[in-house]
Amino acid sequence: MSIEVLLNQFKEVSEHPHRQIEAYKAQGKKVIGVLPYYAPEELVLAAGMVPMGIWGSNSKTISLAKEYCATFYCTIAQLALEMLLDGTLDMLDGIITPTICDTLRPMSQNIRVAMSKKLPCIFLAHPQYRRPAFGLQFTVDQYMHIKAELEKISGTAITDEALRQAIKVMNRSRKARREFVKLAGQHPEAVSAVNRSAVLRSAWFMEKEVHTAKLEELNALLAALPASQWKGKKVLTSGIICDNPKLLQIFDDNNIAIAADDVAQESRAIRVDAAETGDPMMALAQQFADQDYDVLLYDEHSNQNRRGEFVAKLAKDSGAQGLVLFMQQFCDPEEMEYPYLKKALDEAGVPHIKLGVDQQMRDFGQASTAIQAFADVL
Numbered sequence: 586m587s588i589e590v591l592l593n594q595f596k597e598v599s600e601h602p603h604r605q606i607e608a609y610k611a612q613g614k615k616v617i618g619v620l621p622y623y624a625p626e627e628l629v630l631a632a633g634m635v636p637m638g639i640w641g642s643n644s645k646t647i648s649l650a651k652e653y654c655a656t657f658y659c660t661i662a663q664l665a666l667e668m669l670l671d672g673t674l675d676m677l678d679g680i681i682t683p684t685i686c687d688t689l690r691p692m693s694q695n696i697r698v699a700m701s702k703k704l705p706c707i708f709l710a711h712p713q714y715r716r717p718a719f720g721l722q723f724t725v726d727q728y729m730h731i732k733a734e735l736e737k738i739s740g741t742a743i744t745d746e747a748l749r750q751a752i753k754v755m756n757r758s759r760k761a762r763r764e765f766v767k768l769a770g771q772h773p774e775a776v777s778a779v780n781r782s783a784v785l786r787s788a789w790f791m792e793k794e795v796h797t798a799k800l801e802e803l804n805a806l807l808a809a810l811p812a813s814q815w816k817g818k819k820v821l822t823s824g825i826i827c828d829n830p831k832l833l834q835i836f837d838d839n840n841i842a843i844a845a846d847d848v849a850q851e852s853r854a855i856r857v858d859a860a861e862t863g864d865p866m867m868a869l870a871q872q873f874a875d876q877d878y879d880v881l882l883y884d885e886h887s888n889q890n891r892r893g894e895f896v897a898k899l900a901k902d903s904g905a906q907g908l909v910l911f912m913q914q915f916c917d918p919e920e921m922e923y924p925y926l927k928k929a930l931d932e933a934g935v936p937h938i939k940l941g942v943d944q945q946m947r948d949f950g951q952a953s954t955a956i957q958a959f960a961d962v963l
Contacts, residue, residue: 591803592780599783600830602637602790603673609635609792610676615739618680619789620665620689621825622854623876624709625869628731629681630751630793632739637677638789639665640850641944643829645673653695657915660943661826662692669700679705679738681731685881687917707734713883715874724870732866748865758793759855761800766845766852768807770903773815773842775807778833781843785851786828815842818963821900823847823926824911825919827942835953839960845903847896848911853879880918892922893929900935906963908937909956915943936962 598605609616615634619626629636641664647654649670650663668674680700682693697706709731712723732743765784769776776784784803788796817840827833827848836843846852859865859872876882878895900908908930912919923939930937938959940952 586802588775588803588806591799591806592776592784594799595787595803596780596783598787598790599828605790606637606674606676615678616676617735617738618674618677620680620682620693621661621685622683622849623685623711623873624681624683625728625731625873626793627748627751627755627859627865627869628728628735628743630754631743631747632732632735633741633747634678634735634739635792639668639674639680640786640789640826640828641665642668642673643831643944645671646945653699654692658688658692659825659913659915660945661913662688664944666692666696666699669696669703675703677704679707679734681707681709683709683711685711688915705734705738707731711873715876715883721867721870721874724873725866728866728869745865748869749861752859752865752868753861754793754797756858756861758788758797758800759858761797761804762788762855763852764804765800765807768804770819770842770844772807772810772813773817773819774813775810778836778841778843779830782828782830782833782851789850816840817842818907818960819844819903819905820963821845821847821896821903821905821908822911823896823908824849824942825913825916826850826944827911829942829944829946829949832942832946832949832952835949835956839957841956841960844905845899847878847899849879849881880922890925890929893926894933896926897929897933897935900930901933906936907959908935909959910937910939911942912939913943914941 606616616637617629617634618639619636620639626636641661645664645667647663647667650666653666654663682696684690684693693708700706709727712720714720736743769781819842822843857872857875860868878892938955
């Protein structure tokens with residue numbers, strides 16, 4: 586297939602994830618919803634089920650979820666509950682609710698109450714101190730709980746061998762996505778900002794082996810292209826999520842390419858692989874322990890501004906001329922981190938802009954003006 590055909594296939598999935606759920610259910614498969622992020626999709630795969638990422642919606646309005654949520658919850662969390670309440674996700678067989686931030690903790694309980702008569706809700710608490718032995722054991726204990734709950738839903742025992750195979754599947758998926766991020770940054774003439782997002786977003790909705798096979802085919806075609814003669818600008822993107830096609834179209838309209846990203850929904854989630862040998866449950870716990878440079882994870886060396894310096898270096902190494910920070914409205918960790926991130930970017934000489942976003946935005950006039958002005962500065 587051609588690059589254009591493959592990109593269109595990924596885009597179709599990205600824009601219509603409900604069709605994927607319908608297709609899997611028609612095939613007799615069970616589907617488990619997975620809220621953001623760092624939830625072990627490997628356990629869902631090992632149980633013979635399909636993990637389905639839930640990252641809010643760019644096309645819905647919060648209505649029913651207002652009965653459960655405070656107004657200062659981020660729209661990603663509120664719209665996830667909205668889709669559960671309005672029937673959009675009725676075909677799910679269960680849902681995993683991580684508690685990685687102060688919004689997801691109470692939200693997990695809101696979902697449990699709201700969905701008590703509809704589907705099983707599996708609570709996942711990650712440890713703050715994830716690296717010491719006691720932190721690893723806590724993670725293992727949590728994953729064992731998830732394993733037991735998934736076995737009830739699937740009716741299938743999750744064996745160590747099945748879990749090791751699932752780890753291999755996910756490692757291959759992460760590797761292919763990391764390669765795509767690199768190649769898309771090298772060939773912006775072939776992969777627009779809108780299409781780049783669609784490829785990465787679709788990975789949350791497709792069976793991983795199917796997505797990976799298509800992505801490896803696309804990567805091979807991109808790698809075979811001649812060196813790019815891109816005349817536009819290149820930026821690094823950062824934030825929890827930036828997947829709205831209308832917002833990303835502004836980048837394409839202004840010849841701004843995404844060289845790389847520090848986005849939770851995109852590259853942050855695929856930085857670290859799990860060991861494919863030894864105890865598979867401990868391998869998954871160690872994988873979480875090895876995650877780093879994330880605003881939602883505890884950093885015992887935060888006084889050194891490691892994350893800010895990491896992002897600044899990532900911008901430099903990727904060839905980006907600046908950084909666009911998508912600040913999720915009501916995300917306290919991101920808002921509190923910003924002064925330190927700005928300090929590191931300023932010291933590294935990386936120009937940046939900060940755009941406040943949420944998933945109910947429909948008018949991108951101000952964002953368009955800001956991005957156009959930033960392009961002129963670059």
